Amino acid sequence: MSVATEDPMARWKPAPLLPRDEEREFSLHFVVAVLCFLACLAAVAAIGADRAASGWARDIRGEATVQVRPKLGETGSTAAARAAETLAGVKGVTEAAALEKEKAEELLKPWLGDAVLDDLPIPHLVTVRLDPKAPATAADLHRALSAAGIDGDVDDHARWLRDVERAAGLVRWIAFGVFVVVAAAAGAVVAFATRAGMAAQKDVVEVLHLSGARDEFIARVFQTRFGRLAFEAGAVGALAAIVVALALKLLGGQNGFTPALPLSWWDVTAVSPCPLIAATVAALAARLTTLRLLRGWE
Amino acid sequence: MRYGRSPEVLKDVAFTLAPGSFHFLTGASGAGKSSLLKLIYLAHRPSRGRIELFGHDVESASRNDLPFLRRRVGVVFQEFRLLDHLSAFDNVALPLRIAGAKPDEYRDDVAELLTWVGLGQRLWAMPPTLSGGEKQRLAIARAVVNRPDLLLADEPTGNVDHEMALRILRLFVELNRLGTTVLIASHDQDLVRRSGMPVLHLYDGKLTRHSGEARAEPRSTRPAPRDETPQADEQSEFDLGDENDFGEDEA
Ligand SMILES: Nc1ncnc2c1ncn2[C@@H]1O[C@H](COP(=O)(O)OP(=O)(O)OP(=O)(O)O)[C@@H](O)[C@H]1O
Ligand SMILES: [Mg+2]
Numbered sequence: 001m002s003v004a005t006e007d008p009m010a011r012w013k014p015a016p017l018l019p020r021d022e023e024r025e026f027s028l029h030f031v032v033a034v035l036c037f038l039a040c041l042a043a044v045a046a047i048g049a050d051r052a053a054s055g056w057a058r059d060i061r062g063e064a065t066v067q068v069r070p071k072l073g074e075t076g077s078t079a080a081a082r083a084a085e086t087l088a089g090v091k092g093v094t095e096a097a098a099l100e101k102e103k104a105e106e107l108l109k110p111w112l113g114d115a116v117l118d119d120l121p122i123p124h125l126v127t128v129r130l131d132p133k134a135p136a137t138a139a140d141l142h143r144a145l146s147a148a149g150i151d152g153d154v155d156d157h158a159r160w161l162r163d164v165e166r167a168a169g170l171v172r173w174i175a176f177g178v179f180v181v182v183a184a185a186a187g188a189v190v191a192f193a194t195r196a197g198m199a200a201q202k203d204v205v206e207v208l209h210l211s212g213a214r215d216e217f218i219a220r221v222f223q224t225r226f227g228r229l230a231f232e233a234g235a236v237g238a239l240a241a242i243v244v245a246l247a248l249k250l251l252g253g254q255n256g257f258t259p260a261l262p263l264s265w266w267d268v269t270a271v272s273p274c275p276l277i278a279a280t281v282a283a284l285a286a287r288l289t290t291l292r293l294l295r296g297w298e
Numbered sequence: 299m300r301y302g303r304s305p306e307v308l309k310d311v312a313f314t315l316a317p318g319s320f321h322f323l324t325g326a327s328g329a330g331k332s333s334l335l336k337l338i339y340l341a342h343r344p345s346r347g348r349i350e351l352f353g354h355d356v357e358s359a360s361r362n363d364l365p366f367l368r369r370r371v372g373v374v375f376q377e378f379r380l381l382d383h384l385s386a387f388d389n390v391a392l393p394l395r396i397a398g399a400k401p402d403e404y405r406d407d408v409a410e411l412l413t414w415v416g417l418g419q420r421l422w423a424m425p426p427t428l429s430g431g432e433k434q435r436l437a438i439a440r441a442v443v444n445r446p447d448l449l450l451a452d453e454p455t456g457n458v459d460h461e462m463a464l465r466i467l468r469l470f471v472e473l474n475r476l477g478t479t480v481l482i483a484s485h486d487q488d489l490v491r492r493s494g495m496p497v498l499h500l501y502d503g504k505l506t507r508h509s510g511e512a513r514a515e516p517r518s519t520r521p522a523p524r525d526e527t528p529q530a531d532e533q534s535e536f537d538l539g540d541e542n543d544f545g546e547d548e549a
Contacts, residue, residue, distance in 0.1 A: 009421070207379050214365045
């Protein structure tokens, strides 16, 4: 008998002050996990979209097109060839090639048919590949053309670039908005659960209060309970999001989802702060709720 | 005081408990004994009147100070209010945890106290598995574990036989000898008479005072001078519904 009583004494640690409420906690677990799952998916999607946007932007930035206007007595092809030669020598250009007439016609044929092509003034184009590290500017190209006495318009695709960048910015804001909304929803759910918990455990809270517990002490009891719960739920939600993201990457293949939403293996680590953020939001919500309710007490 | 919009339960009750004193509080069921104790352990505010606890005016005390006053008052609730999901040991340790003590500092004291109230074999029992008398003693152990300056007990012998009632009474007398001011609300006229302690009697919301007449158990000793009591000069003073204070004002 004495062995039985002495042993637990040595190992005794203060027990949790709130009883477990399996049913309520299960639903709260579930809701917080789902919210975290959605937030993590939004984060991963935002990262993928950002990478896609910057990929497109890189492609656009690495290219320019020059439309050459031949002088009197010069064929379009010679003018284009001369322009290509000139542009290839400009600093920041890796390659410049005239788009041959046949090739241009081939490109247009499906749209216009054979008949009209002969009469049509086909633009004489030079496509320029730019050094992605130090691309030549449109002004550089223009200057080089003028110096060589070639008349032409330079298009550095700046308009496309602006569009892509605007879209990428929008995606970033949407992801941030989703995060804020989800965090607020999680906070509201936890605040609600705290209020329900306080009501269900009114006896416990009253005994603590009457035994001289400060509001801070009682708030910490609820804060710990719900913070820990949200941490676990956040981990579950994040793991589920990781599984989904990996499945997308593995199953997306080359022509499916992956090119549109390119994910790297490392992107999934972006969800790792999720449990901590969830715990912080939940602890804060529980704390503020408890303190506010207690302030109404004697 | 009053509950909500009900008529006043207590009116013009004025008394002072001297430090180290021992009183019974009697009165018919519904006379307001529990209500009076609630005022003292700061669960209720008086609708009018003034309460002074350990020399602090409760009305003007800041909300942050109240917990520290409450920690100096041990309460045995009429309905025990044990935490059913905590073991007997954890229930008794609760006030110490709240006061911020470290488990290693009080582990042994808690076990010793539980043994003292006869629950040495039931340290890890959950309250729902305890008998009425065991619950009562557990509630008493929790009330005194923090060495309170004032002990309030509401019907602490309500659930036990006469024998146990006497044992519990002796326990309170012993605590009182160690310096705790004691106020016990009780129906048990026989117990009250046998103790020979002074009585505060509630009737019709008013309080009357009777000095104790020692009968069966003459009390031979005055409380020993309180050792290790830093606040020996302070007064436990309850002064309710002093007519001169607020007139008909109500909270
Ligand atoms: N929480 C409450 N709300 C409203 N009225 C209450 C409340 N508690 C007590 N009362 C009323 O106040 C009066 C005094 O009750 P109290 O519990 O103080 O009596 P008591 O002397 O302790 O009685 P008992 O000996 O039966 O425990 C009763 O009329 C009771 O109905
Ligand atoms: Mg009562």
